[in-house]
Amino acid sequence: MSTWILGISALYHDAAAVLLRDGVIVAAAQEERFSRVKHDASLPVRATKWCLEQGGISIGDLDHLVFYEKPLRKFERILANSVATFPRSWRAFPRQMVTWLGSKLWVRNQLVATFGIQPHKLLFSEHHLSHAASAFLCSPYDEATILTVDGVGEEATTGLWRGTAEAPFIEPLAEVRFPHSxxxxxxxxxxxxxxxxxxxxxxxxxxxxxxxxxxxxxxxxxxxxxxxxxxxxxxxxxxxxxxxxxxxxxxxxxxxxxxxxxxxxxxxxxxxxxxxxxxxxxxxxxxxxxxxxxxxxxxxxxxxxxxxxxxHGGDTLCMAGGVALNSVANHRLAKDGPYDKLWIQPAAGDAGGALGAALWAWHCVLGKPRAATLDRIDLGRSWARDQTRQILDDLGTTYEDLGDTSTSTTRAAEDLARGDIIGWFDGRFEWGPRALGHRSILADPRGADTKDKVNARIKFRESFRPFAPAITEEAADDWYDIAPAARVPLRFMLATPTLKPEREGSLPATTHLDGTSRVQIVRRSDHPHFHELITAFSGHSDTPVLLNTSFNLKGDPIVASPIDALATLRRSELDTLYLDGFRVPSPD
Amino acid sequence: MASVSQAQTEPTAPTEHTPTRTESILMRFGTVGELLMLVSAGGRWWMLPLVLALVVLGFGLVALQSVEYIAPFIYMVF
Amino acid sequence: MGRFRQTWIGLVSEVSWRLPGWPVKLLTAFGQAERGSFYDMLAAAEATDRPDLRRKYFEHALDESQHAIYFRDRVMALGGIDRARAAMEEAGALTSRGIVGGESLYERLGEIDFLAFVHVAEAEAIEQFSVYCDRELPDPETIAMLQKIMPDEKFHTAYPLHELEQRRKQGKGKQVDTALRRVKWNRLKEGWLRFSRDVGHVMSSVWLFLLYAILIPPFSLLGKVERGGWQAPRRDRRPLAVAARSQG
Structure with missing residues (x-):
């Protein structure tokens, strides 16, 4: 009999659900991808429903449902802080208390009523403990120092922890408390x-x-x-x-x-x-x-x-919490920091708390030994090709069925080399805030005006915002100066190395003003199709690099379903959409 | 289209357990108990009266939510 | 729609449009509704099994997305909202909507009620926009914007109506009438509930403010804002199995 654990984060920032089967991630998704409300914080009903479907189980089969924080400790902190800041907190107090007394205080009731779970199966982790668990327990390292940094959890805003190979796995060392954050x-x-x-x-x-x-x-x-x-x-x-x-x-x-x-x-x-x-x-x-x-x-x-x-010594640092998404700061840590190895959980923000809560329950509460590491991040939902074909036909869309993947990558590489900007939709969507080659907008990074075009006419966002390059693992060191400790975070686009001096000027669309780039190193084993595509593009251009930005328009969550992708194609000036082996040219 | 007016409805997740009204109330009391223990264990005993007053108000708010159709009339009385 | 309703909207609007801050607030709400509707229509396009309706829902969704941008642009141009709200608008944030409580609007209502809902809601929007334009309440650019989206709105009321008429012809007149009645009734009911919630919110805030003003002062000397720097983590003396189940 397998042990099923569902981790949930909700009611503050990004809600998410993660399903573990015997400690291995079966499904992980943010609620926003389903509800289409960016940063949706409501209880992740839709994401949970899908996680259970993916696991082939019903709610009754769950052994535990784990909430990512301790709501009452948060309530106590808010209350104590309101008292301490009297009378300046007069505006905030009624507002906060209306939501807390009306709903947030009754999380147990809400979880039981919403998910129909038996109350004795509920567990409650702690906010920063969930971050710490997400940072360490699916990292490839047996032992590490763990740093969690965000806005605020219950009381803590920063946590320092020791990760151990055996139980208790995670020990708290020290914390900094709200409002010092x-x-x-x-x-x-x-x-x-x-x-x-x-x-x-x-x-x-x-x-x-x-x-x-x-x-x-x-x-x-x-x-x-x-x-x-x-x-x-x-x-x-x-x-x-x-x-x-x-x-x-x-x-x-x-x-x-x-x-x-x-x-x-x-x-x-x-x-x-x-x-x-x-x-x-x-x-x-x-x-x-x-x-x-x-x-x-x-x-x-x-x-x-x-x-x-x-x-505390050691050579490994694991990080999570919203601040760990600051890829420029991560790079400083990798380059100038004292640790040789750095691992950052890709969904470092509050969504990642769902993963941490589930892992905490499996390892720390149930005492199970360390198992899987998080390498592949395509942990979200995919859509059957028949379903997609039906939608394309119903909408009267002009498309080609390219069938197998290698034809797709060949054709997409040709389009890209010609200067087209494409939407790339491949299999399951990503875990975490970054699009890493499964729901991406891609372009040739060599074009001088590509950045402005993608910002202004495709994503409708501010012209100063840079784009990230995705590069094959094999070529990464030929193009970028990569600090050894940044190598693993770069798989999740979480650091910003500098282009090698001899390559200066060759990738204007993905090189920021200061010469850095938020690089994604693409390994064949993590993203086989995306890797194949970049390699094919390199065949045309001698450049094993693609501009990679998330497949969404300003204000939208990243595309999840085929219909989201088609709507994005129609609302922007994307040239072509590659949709799980269907090639859909823009109707304009 | 002014879909502003769509109220939230109860979700229809697959269910193994639907709490009865009594169980819901007991769970809320359980939460209050946990809260009081937490506050006293943390040494902030002086916060207890405040917590109690808030909790009473909280129960009132929850109770009013269950009669939301006539809530404005109740507010008129108070 | 009835003349009574139009007059009523007219009278209310004559006052409300002159209240400071109201026009921007209203345009923001419309923009949010259009954006929410984009996601609602897209979810319907995904869920329906009728090819022709799928296409119409999809086109409708795209219109709504465009309208949302028009509204947002007007809101940003008119200014007058607080910084936090303006930053949210600028980022295209959606405060709620789309799939709510695990189900999309389409899934909650089913095809006939959904069509009835779209028809009724869109017709009401047209009515409201027409009153604003006829009475020249908004500024000229906003009037031009509303007039620009009006043809789309007419399509949005027409196709669901056509679809409902088809069902009538198929002998499902009774179902259609019930759906229309139910949708109108639900909109009234939800309007009341929204009012009820708003009143509740205001009243709760008043009570909570009183509580704050009366109960907190005696304790305010005891409460201290946490100091900065490292602190020892709170040690939980309970057995892990107990602590793990606790919310506090």
């Missing part, structure tokens, strides 16, 4: 720069390359590094811990200047165009703020891991 620091700067908190953080990272860290001294006032790898925020500048919508106080504006308006065109010196000198100066300030915040968070992370290494 690297995640909230970065989110506050995100808000100041006019982006949506919890989704615009990538944009700040992208913006940083256009600036110089000339506000570093100011950042050091906000985020103070202390002895022993400790840090704290100067709370006089922040209000996220007592205000429902405003994350910073006027003092921060005094320090850094007027905030950027949401939607304001970004025109710093490097891409000034015909903007007025005044606008350029203003925008350069925003770029410099982004660069300073990025530099501050990198230094803070280095400060933390250096101290951790000095105290």
């Amino acid at each position: 690297l995640g909230m620091f970065y989110s506050t700067i995100t808000a100041l720069l006019g982006f949506a908190v919890n989704s615009g953080e990538y944009k700040v990272m992208g913006m940083a390359a256009y600036g110089e860290p000339r506000f570093r001294a100011e950042m050091d006032k906000l985020l103070r590094l202390e002895d022993g790898g400790a840090f704290s925020l100067d709370l006089d500048y922040f209000s996220f811990h007592y205000h429902p919508t405003q994350s910073y106080r006027p003092r921060l504006v005094d320090l850094l200047g007027e905030p950027r308006m949401p939607g304001e065109p970004f025109r710093p010196t490097a891409i000034a165009g015909d903007a007025s000198a005044e606008a350029v100066a203003r925008n350069q300030r925003f770029a410099d703020i982004a660069a300073s915040a990025q530099s501050a968070i990198e230094d803070a992370l280095l400060h933390v891991v250096r101290a951790a290494h000095a105290e």
Whole structure:
């Protein structure tokens, strides 16, 4: 008899469900892919339904359903913090309490009523413990130091853990508590720069390359590094811990200047165009703020891991938590940090808590030995070709059935070499926020205007945002300077190496202003079709690299089903869609 | 199309267990018990009255949700 | 739709459109509804087994996506929303909708009720937009935008109606009438529930604010914001099997 465990994260950020059979991942998906609400936080009913289908089981067959955090501890923290920040918390308190008393407090009831699970099968992990479990228990390493960093969980915002080969597998070492949070620091700067908190953080990272860290001294006032790898925020500048919508106080504006308006065109010196000198100066300030915040968070992370290494030794660091999605900072850790090996769980944000919660239950609670590592991330749903063909026929779409994969890769490589921008839909969708060759928009990275075209006419997003290259494992070292510790994170597009000097200028569409790229190293065993496609493209271009960006338009979650892909084709200027072996040219 | 008006309905996941009303109430009491233990174990005993007051209000909110069609009239009385 | 309803909408709109902040709020809500509807229609296109309807749902979905962009552009151009909300709008965030509670609108309603719903909802939208345009309540650009999407909206009411008429001809008139009645009744009911929830929300907030103002001050000296730096993790003395089952 197999043991089935379902891990769930929900009710805060990205909801997800992960199904384990005897400790091995059978299915893992974020609810947003099904509900089509980006960052959907509601209970992952649809994702769960699909996970169970994929496992061929019903809810009654589950041995445990594991929630990724302890809701009551979170409630206690919110309450204690509201008391401590009285009377400034007067706006936040009623808002928070309405949602908590009305629903969030009753998670057990909700889980039982929604999923029909027997109450005695429910387990509750802890937020950062789930992150730690997701970072370590499916890594390839027997022992490691584990660092979890995000906005906030129950009380902790940062956790340091020891991962062991035998039980207890994960031991807590130390934590930093709310409101002192690297995640909230970065989110506050995100808000100041006019982006949506919890989704615009990538944009700040992208913006940083256009600036110089000339506000570093100011950042050091906000985020103070202390002895022993400790840090704290100067709370006089922040209000996220007592205000429902405003994350910073006027003092921060005094320090850094007027905030950027949401939607304001970004025109710093490097891409000034015909903007007025005044606008350029203003925008350069925003770029410099982004660069300073990025530099501050990198230094803070280095400060933390250096101290951790000095105290606990070891050569391996595993990471998770939303901050671990900052690929530029990860690269700094890989390059300048004390650890030889680095492993970051690809769904490092809250969705990954579902994976961690399930793994925690299997190993730590049930005491089972370490088993599988997470290599392949195509753990989401796939669609039968007959179903897809039916949809194509019904919609009256013009298409070719290319049948087997090698014909698809050959044809797609030809299209790409001709300069077409294609949608690539292959099998099961990815686990985590990155599209890694299963739901991707692909293009030739050599074109000078490709980046602007994909930003403006395909994804309808800001022109300054860079695109990532995907490169075959065999060719990676010929093209990029890769720090040894960055090699594994690069499989999940989680670090940013620099293009080799002799290759400078050869990949304008995927090289950021500062010469770095958020590379994905594609191994044949992890992504056989995608690897074949890049290899075929290299046959035309001598370039084993493709521009790879997620298959979605601004505001949409990444495409999940064939119909999502077809709608995206119609709503953008994509040239061709490759849909599980069907070639669909754009109708225009 | 103004689908703003679509209310949430109960999902239809496959079920092995549908809680009875009594069981739901008992579970909520169980949660309150856990919460009180947590707060006292953490040494924040002074928060107990606040937690109790909130929980009473919480039960009120949940109770009102179950009669949401007439809730506005009830609010008028209070 | 009845003249009474139109007059009513007209009267309400004459007042509401002059309230500060209201137009942007309304346009934001329309934009959100259009976006939600895009996902609803796409889910219907995926789920239906009728080829002709699949195509219509799909085209309808694409229209809604375009309309959502028009609304968002107007909202961004008019400004006047707070920074956090503006950032969300700018990012194209959807606050809810699509598949709710595990089921799409189509799955919840079934084909006939879904068609009836689409017809009724779209007709109401046309009616509302027409009143706004006729009375010249929005600014000229917004009026132009509403007029631009009107032909699409007419298609959105016409094809479900045509489909319902076909069913009538097939002798399913009774089913169609029931569906239309049910949908209209449900929209009223849901309107009331929404009102009820909003009132509940306001009243709860008032109670909670009072609680905050009365109960918290005596304790506020005891509560302290956590200090920064490393702290020892909270040790749980309970056996793991017990702690793992606990929510706290």
